[in-house]
Amino acid sequence: MNEDRELESDGGSDHVMEAYRYPDGSLTYPGHPLGPGGEEPTGTVDLSEYVAEVITWTTSTATPPGVRQPNTLAIVEFDVEGEPVRAIGQVTTEEIEIGDEVRPVYCQELREPGAGIREPASQEWDGFRFEPVE
Amino acid sequence: MERVAIIGASMTQFGQREEWIRELLSEAGQACLEDAGVAPDAIEHLYVSNMASGEFEGQTGIPNALAHDLSAIPAYTARIDQTSSSGGAGVYAAWQSVASGASEMTMLVGGEKMTHRSTAEATDVIASLTHPVEYKHGVTLPSFAGLTARAYLETYDAPRESLGKVAVKNHRNGVDNPHAQFQKEVDLDTVLESPVVADPLRLYDFCPITDGSAALLFCPESVAREYADEYAVVSGIGGATDTHVVHERADPTTMGGVVNSSEQAYEMADMRPEDVDVAELHDMFTILEFLQSEDLGFFEKGEGWKAVEEGVTDRDGELPINTSGGLKSKGHPLGASGVAQVYEIYKQVVGEAGPRQVKAEAALACNVGGFGNCVTTTILEGQQ
Numbered sequence: 001m002n003e004d005r006e007l008e009s010d011g012g013s014d015h016v017m018e019a020y021r022y023p024d025g026s027l028t029y030p031g032h033p034l035g036p037g038g039e040e041p042t043g044t045v046d047l048s049e050y051v052a053e054v055i056t057w058t059t060s061t062a063t064p065p066g067v068r069q070p071n072t073l074a075i076v077e078f079d080v081e082g083e084p085v086r087a088i089g090q091v092t093t094e095e096i097e098i099g100d101e102v103r104p105v106y107c108q109e110l111r112e113p114g115a116g117i118r119e120p121a122s123q124e125w126d127g128f129r130f131e132p133v134e
Numbered sequence: 135m136e137r138v139a140i141i142g143a144s145m146t147q148f149g150q151r152e153e154w155i156r157e158l159l160s161e162a163g164q165a166c167l168e169d170a171g172v173a174p175d176a177i178e179h180l181y182v183s184n185m186a187s188g189e190f191e192g193q194t195g196i197p198n199a200l201a202h203d204l205s206a207i208p209a210y211t212a213r214i215d216q217t218s219s220s221g222g223a224g225v226y227a228a229w230q231s232v233a234s235g236a237s238e239m240t241m242l243v244g245g246e247k248m249t250h251r252s253t254a255e256a257t258d259v260i261a262s263l264t265h266p267v268e269y270k271h272g273v274t275l276p277s278f279a280g281l282t283a284r285a286y287l288e289t290y291d292a293p294r295e296s297l298g299k300v301a302v303k304n305h306r307n308g309v310d311n312p313h314a315q316f317q318k319e320v321d322l323d324t325v326l327e328s329p330v331v332a333d334p335l336r337l338y339d340f341c342p343i344t345d346g347s348a349a350l351l352f353c354p355e356s357v358a359r360e361y362a363d364e365y366a367v368v369s370g371i372g373g374a375t376d377t378h379v380v381h382e383r384a385d386p387t388t389m390g391g392v393v394n395s396s397e398q399a400y401e402m403a404d405m406r407p408e409d410v411d412v413a414e415l416h417d418m419f420t421i422l423e424f425l426q427s428e429d430l431g432f433f434e435k436g437e438g439w440k441a442v443e444e445g446v447t448d449r450d451g452e453l454p455i456n457t458s459g460g461l462k463s464k465g466h467p468l469g470a471s472g473v474a475q476v477y478e479i480y481k482q483v484v485g486e487a488g489p490r491q492v493k494a495e496a497a498l499a500c501n502v503g504g505f506g507n508c509v510t511t512t513i514l515e516g517q518q
Contacts, residue, residue: 028382030267056288056386058280059333060272064258067272075281075381088281088381090271098288110270116258117189123266 004043015106017047017128019078019085027085029078045080047087048104051133052076055086057096066115070094074130076102092131104128138232139358140366140514141351142170143477148346148465149315155187155196155247158347160203162470163243166349167204170361172239177206179237183214183224183244184469189259191247200243210237214469217263218418220244221348221472222501222510226373228352238357244473245347256343260468263504265379276340278380278505279419280332285386286421287334290436294334298325299442300420301338301462307449308459310489313474315344315465339420344465348473350480355517363518364484369496370405370513372398376506387436389506392429396500399511400431403496407431410513411494412482413453414475416502417460423447426500427455430511449492457482457490472501476512483516 004021020031020041027045028035035041057074072091077084090110091102107129113120144165146158153161159182167174182197193199197211216223221244228242248256261274287294302322308314320338328337358365374394377383383390400406407430415430417423424438432453433441441447447455458464458478461471479497481487499512 028379030265030379056281056285058277058284058335060274060277060280060331061329061333062253062257062274062276062331063272064254064261064274071272071277073271073273073277073281075386086381088268088271088273098284111272116269117262118269123270125270127267127270 004045015048017104019045019047021045025083027080027083029085029087047078047085048128050078050080051101051103052078052087052130054096054098054100054102056098057091059094064116066112072096074102076130089127090129092129096132101133102130103133105131135233137355138229138352138368139355140368140480141353141358141362142166142172143350143480144169145313145348145474145477146346148313148344148467150249151345155191155193155245156199156203158247158345159196159200159243159245162245162347162349163200163204163241166241166351170351172351172361174205176239177209177241179231179240180206180209180211181214181224181227181240181242182211183220183242183473184246185215185217185220186259186468187247190251216508217503218468219472219501219503219508219510220469221475222512223373223508224473225350225476225512226371226510228350229368229371232352232354238353240352241349242352242473243347243349244470246467246469247345248343248467249345253343268379275505276332276335276419279421280335282386283335283421286424289387290439292439295322295326296439296443297335297339297420298322300417300423301325303442303448304417304456304460304462307457307490308463311459311464314459314463315342316463335419335421341418341461341466344467346465346467346470348470348477350473350476365517366480366483366514367517368512369515370399370403371511372396372402373510374398375508378507380505387425389425389429389502389509391506391509392426392500392502392511395509395511396430399513403513405496405513409496410453410498412457412479412492412497413455414458414478414499415455415460416471416500417456417462418466418502420462422502423455426502430498430500449490454492457487457492472499472510475499475501476514479514483514485516
């Protein structure tokens with residue numbers, strides 16, 4: 001679908017769901033400074049341009065401070081030109097099943113920063129929810 | 135290398151306690167010294183297993199505080215934090231301190247004070263171990279359990295009721311544990327009709343929030359004989375990690391840390407899974423008992439649920455699991471849990487488990503941190 005971007009590149013969309021690619025061809029989301037075999041990543045892939053399949057899901061009713069209630073979550077798997085890479089995230093609906101096809105949709109604030117224990121400035125709070133593909 | 139012995143053990147009442155962390159640790163520590171007949175000034179190393187006393191209570195520096203309260207000055211002290219597996223990591227550290235020759239008398243005390251916080255606050259403190267990409271979505275440890283339980287039931291065609299039977303079994307065992315938070319049986323209908331927490335899991339699939347403490351005394355086997363006719367030896371121990379980001383694991387129903395840590399423990403003990411007579415597993419959620427019983431090699435992958443259905447893991451079954459009531463019934467004061475698991479298998483191998491006693495020459499404890507992120511597996515054998 002698209003070629004790998006260079007690390008630290010600021011090209012393309014303002015909102016990217018960035019997976020790292022490593023020398024052995026594998027991908028991870030999120031990226032890590034060192035990947036399989038202790039090798040540094042060679043590039044990134046924007047997963048927001050792909051669709052994924054639901055591996056499993058849950059609806060959590062006992063949510064921590066600053067989190068929507070109920071909170072439906074899914075682990076999904078993307079197929080990036082034959083290379084699988086998984087991600088976790090909120091689902092836009094409670095109507096979801098294993099095997100469903102979903103696409104990432106951008107959300108400016110997934111959880112209220114500062115409502116929980118984590119320091120608001122220590123991480124980002126926007127990201128991508130998963131929406132079933134009709 | 136001389137074998138490492140455990141010569142004393144104690145645990146406080148688990149549940150909702152008025153005492154704060156310093157008092158809970160001191161209570162368990164004093165009881166452990168009394169149990170072993172060891173004077174405080176004999177302690178050379180003192181470890182405290184605790185996940186979050188600073189976050190829960192605003193009290194840090196607890197190993198030094200405990201050394202002072204136990205009159206164990208000038209013992210070397212350190213706090214061991216490995217989230218929910220802090221207790222198991224403390225057992226590993228205490229074993230290392232004696233096995234290395236650095237200490238001839240090491241005390242380990244695990245504890246946590248949690249119940250003054252709301253469920254939402256306590257859940258968030260525990261969820262703070264997650265990666266930022268997990269935390270911002272509101273991912274919690276219970277939600278990992280729901281995600282994994284659905285994958286397990288789907289993959290292995292297991293009935294939802296089998297998870298409920300773990301809760302029923304462990305509550306039944308907890309009735310005979312005077313230290314357990316819940317000393318009452320529950321029936322399967324109650325479990326299956328309780329409120330949904332993380333679909334498909336319900337309230338009774340989860341352990342409670344708990345205050346409590348537990349302690350163990352370690353020394354070389356040659357020293358143990360000075361204090362006790364009956365003691366336990368750490369015949370095997372192993373520790374391992376798995377991915378911090380849980381969804382990166384190839385198989386969501388396999389805990390690599392359990393596999394790797396148990397392989398180390400079995401090799402050190404020169405044992406196989408079938409040599410284990412009784413086990414304490416980290417049933418923070420019912421699904422975890424299935425995963426660990428399989429990843430420890432007790433049952434084939436996808437068969438753990440059948441063992442529960444067939445009564446194999448009952449107290450009078452072929453392989454009793456969680457005779458203490460497990461975290462499910464006994465409670466889960468984070469830093470204390472791994473220590474309390476070893477307390478139970480110590481009592482089993484020295485024949486002091488009272489109405490919970492089973493025939494046990496070799497016993498195993500598996501303590502899990504995060505959602506399988508960090509694991510310690512310990513094997514004890516009794517010596518007379």
